[in-house]
Amino acid sequence: MSEVENKVVPVEGEEKDYVEDGKNKLIVKCKFCGSKILDKKSAKYMTLEKELPLMQQDNNRKEGEIQNEAVNEFYHVENMYTFENIGFTHTVANCKYLSCADCDAGPVGYYDMDTKHSYVAISRIVHA
Numbered sequence: 001m002s003e004v005e006n007k008v009v010p011v012e013g014e015e016k017d018y019v020e021d022g023k024n025k026l027i028v029k030c031k032f033c034g035s036k037i038l039d040k041k042s043a044k045y046m047t048l049e050k051e052l053p054l055m056q057q058d059n060n061r062k063e064g065e066i067q068n069e070a071v072n073e074f075y076h077v078e079n080m081y082t083f084e085n086i087g088f089t090h091t092v093a094n095c096k097y098l099s100c101a102d103c104d105a106g107p108v109g110y111y112d113m114d115t116k117h118s119y120v121a122i123s124r125i126v127h128a
């Protein structure tokens with residue numbers, strides 16, 4: 001059985017209650033342990049379609065298979081030192097996946113090794 005997925009596709013220009021002046025209005029935290037990932041207004045809101053591996057892979061999947069989902073909303077972090085806490089996992093192509101520095105939950109986004117910019121998936125964090 002698959003989990004209920006958040007399939008809301010954002011409309012361009014629509015006001016989000018967690019975005020102010022194009023930035024994250026609230027503190028960004030790990031969904032699982034509450035560790036602080038980003039401070040208020042430290043990252044830019046953007047829409048972009050990117051496939052990320054599911055945080056919880058189905059145990060019945062085929063061996064070696066990775067289940068992905070498309071994520072549409074991100075916080076764009078240009079400088080990795082902007083993060084309060086973040087972990088990096090394995091490298092795939094020219095990306096590293098971001099994970100929670102405290103509980104290793106992830107991927108919560110990805111780091112582009114060419115541009116050195118990071119993208120935090122809004123569907124995978126909580127605001128506080």
Ligand SMILES: [Zn+2]
Nearest residue numbers: 030033100103
């Ligand atoms: Zn965590």
